[in-house]
Amino acid sequence: MAVTKRVVLHFPRRLVEQPVIYRLVRDYNLEFNILRASITAEPEEEGLLVLQLKGEQEEYDKGIKFLLKSGLKIQSLSQDVTRNEARCTNCGACVTICPPGAFQVDPKTRQVSFDHEKCVACGLCIKTCPPRAMEVHF
Amino acid sequence: MKTIAEINEKIQQGKAVVVNAEEVIDLVKEKGVKQAAQQVDVVTTGTFGPMCSSGIYFNIGHSKPRIKLGGGRAYLNDVLAYPGLAAVDVFFGANALPDDDPRNRVHPGDFNYGGGHVIEELVAGKDIRFTATAYGTDCYPRKRLETWLNIRDLNEAVLFNVRNAYQNYNVAVNLSDKTIYTYMGVLKPRMGNVNYCSAGQLSPLLNDPLYRTIGIGTRIFLGGGVGYVAWQGTQHNPNVPRTESSVPKRSAGTLAVIGDLKGMDPRWLVGTSMYGYGVTLTVGVGVPIPVLDEEVIRHTAVTDAEIYGAVVDYSDAYPNQKPDIVGEVSYAELRSGAVKLQGKKVPTGSLSSYSRALEIAEILKDWIKRGQFQLTEAVAPLPGVESGVTFKPLRERPLEI
Numbered sequence: 001m002a003v004t005k006r007v008v009l010h011f012p013r014r015l016v017e018q019p020v021i022y023r024l025v026r027d028y029n030l031e032f033n034i035l036r037a038s039i040t041a042e043p044e045e046e047g048l049l050v051l052q053l054k055g056e057q058e059e060y061d062k063g064i065k066f067l068l069k070s071g072l073k074i075q076s077l078s079q080d081v082t083r084n085e086a087r088c089t090n091c092g093a094c095v096t097i098c099p100p101g102a103f104q105v106d107p108k109t110r111q112v113s114f115d116h117e118k119c120v121a122c123g124l125c126i127k128t129c130p131p132r133a134m135e136v137h138f
Numbered sequence: 139m140k141t142i143a144e145i146n147e148k149i150q151q152g153k154a155v156v157v158n159a160e161e162v163i164d165l166v167k168e169k170g171v172k173q174a175a176q177q178v179d180v181v182t183t184g185t186f187g188p189m190c191s192s193g194i195y196f197n198i199g200h201s202k203p204r205i206k207l208g209g210g211r212a213y214l215n216d217v218l219a220y221p222g223l224a225a226v227d228v229f230f231g232a233n234a235l236p237d238d239d240p241r242n243r244v245h246p247g248d249f250n251y252g253g254g255h256v257i258e259e260l261v262a263g264k265d266i267r268f269t270a271t272a273y274g275t276d277c278y279p280r281k282r283l284e285t286w287l288n289i290r291d292l293n294e295a296v297l298f299n300v301r302n303a304y305q306n307y308n309v310a311v312n313l314s315d316k317t318i319y320t321y322m323g324v325l326k327p328r329m330g331n332v333n334y335c336s337a338g339q340l341s342p343l344l345n346d347p348l349y350r351t352i353g354i355g356t357r358i359f360l361g362g363g364v365g366y367v368a369w370q371g372t373q374h375n376p377n378v379p380r381t382e383s384s385v386p387k388r389s390a391g392t393l394a395v396i397g398d399l400k401g402m403d404p405r406w407l408v409g410t411s412m413y414g415y416g417v418t419l420t421v422g423v424g425v426p427i428p429v430l431d432e433e434v435i436r437h438t439a440v441t442d443a444e445i446y447g448a449v450v451d452y453s454d455a456y457p458n459q460k461p462d463i464v465g466e467v468s469y470a471e472l473r474s475g476a477v478k479l480q481g482k483k484v485p486t487g488s489l490s491s492y493s494r495a496l497e498i499a500e501i502l503k504d505w506i507k508r509g510q511f512q513l514t515e516a517v518a519p520l521p522g523v524e525s526g527v528t529f530k531p532l533r534e535r536p537l538e539i
Contacts, residue, residue, distance in 0.1 A: 087236050088206060089186065089420060091407060093323050093486035096331035101302060110350065110492040130410040130489065131420065 004054045005066075006035065006120070008080055008138060010073035020053075020070055028063035035120040038107035048138055050121050080137055081121050083114045087133035088132030097128045139431040145179045146512045147372035154179045156506045158499035159340045159427075159438055161236065166439035171432045174439075179373035180513065181192040183345045184359070184424040184498030185337035185489030188410045191301035191323070191372065192419040193231040194257055194399055197293040198268065200226055204243075205280035210272035213237075214256045214287070215347070221270065225278060231258060246319040246414025254407030254419035260289050262404040295399040297361055297407070304421045305343030306447060307389035309334045309472065311479070313463055314453035318410025319414020323489055325452055329464075332449065332486045333476055337495040338442045338469035342425035343391045345375070345438045347384040348523065351427050358395065359424030359502045362406035365397025367425075369489070370520045375529035384437070387446045387466065391520060406498070420491075424498040426506060428513050442469035449479060459531060469477055 036050035102118035125134040143289040176451040207221035216236040220229040225354035234253035265286040274281045323333040356367040361443025378388040406422030505511035521527040
């Protein structure tokens with residue numbers, strides 16, 4: 001069964017020179033799409049990569065195991081961009097700003113839903129949200 | 139047909155028939171205007187959106203020794219307040235910023251914290267840092283004051299918004315080639331999105347387009363508590379093009395509202411940041427409309443399909459005060475998720491929360507049904523179409539150097 005998942009990878013300094021993503025393609029036959037990449041200045045953590053991975057479930061699992069064994073820290077994306085439900089007013093200012101269309105207005109309740117699965121963690125909603133209900137945690 | 143006194147009697151007996159401005163649409167469709175007018179006593183409206191021109195005033199009580207803040211400077215959590223009224227009365231506006239906020243020095247500025255946020259925290263019962271300097275007099279010798287303030291200790295704390303609940307509003311687009319950051323939100327280039335900000339068919343003044351029942355003295359839901367219409371709002375402009383059923387097609391009437399801040403709730407007064415523009419306060423306002431006769435209920439049955447907004451280019455027409463509009467669209471089209479403008483399908487976003495506006499109309503309905511909220515007779519009307527009141531631009535008379 002083919003799966004498509006988004007993950008956040010934290011690279012320690014010693015792995016920055018390893019062709020980790022190349023191995024995912026070669027050994028596990030996974031397609032990747034880089035959604036975001038950055039180098040952080042914190043001493044313990046050197047690189048951050050947000051990836052969309054596509055492949056067979058079995059190979060995906062093996063690929064993730066390989067990444068963990070290599071020493072990367074992995075988070076699933078849905079934990080990284082969250083909505084503070086108490087602050088959200090369901091206005092809808094985020095709807096047209098989000099590139100993958102993760103926000104949708106329910107035509108009946110007029111409430112705005114946030115679909116973690118569609119989120120690519122670009123961060124555009126963070127400052128666009130008037131009550132600042134969207135939070136990013138990497 | 140019915141008087142407010144009669145409706146109030148029913149409210150007191152717990153017999154009043156109250157519906158919200160959305161429910162009344164189907165009711166009138168089903169039963170007709172005549173029967174609906176007989177059946178319904180009150181229609182409740184609501185709106186919940188960013189509303190500049192909001193502010194509070196409060197009295198902190200006299201310190202020992204006394205200080206006269208008037209003529210000095212005062213801050214709430216480092217956000218600039220206005221103490222120029224007297225010794226210890228302070229006015230504080232939703233748009234105010236800390237002196238050291240970088241504003242738009244690096245454009246677009248974040249505007250994470252300002253007046254609106256302080257008001258929300260004060261209402262939430264949080265301690266607020268009050269710092270002030272004064273020049274000192276014989277009777278008010280003190281020159282510095284630094285203290286925590288809490289809303290429960292203030293003598294009076296009053297929300298006083300000089301312009302809220304706009305009757306219709308501009309629909310914003312950006313025709314330029316770069317993203318712009320406005321009070322109507324982030325607008326993408328080449329008409330990449332459309333933003334609007336009205337509760338439409340739920341909005342107070344759109345349900346009473348000719349100000350027949352809403353007037354000075356009308357008791358309302360304000361910020362989760364009880365308030366009153368104090369006056370027409372600033373920029374009140376009844377003389378705009380209207381549809382056949384009198385609904386304004388441009389920004390028209392406004393309300394100045396007042397109420398006891400101590401009775402309000404931070405859920406309905408939310409500190410708001412407009413990226414690249416500034417800070418403001420999102421305010422909840424709900425107005426009950428007494429169904430005096432058939433005309434009143436016919437007006438409350440207005441639907442989003444019958445309310446049109448003018449689409450304005452915020453990259454040029456708005457900042458440069460040009461009258462041109464891109465077109466007119468109905469709120470039904472806006473709420474569908476996309477509108478067609480100049481042959482292009484453009485996605486829409488809202489700054490005003492329809493679901494929270496509906497919640498306000500429901501709360502107000504509940505208050506009235508329980509008999510804890512009586513309607514008031516307006517003591518004076520708002521200026522209507524016939525008043526000749528208009529919203530004038532500034533006529534600049536440059537100072538000679």
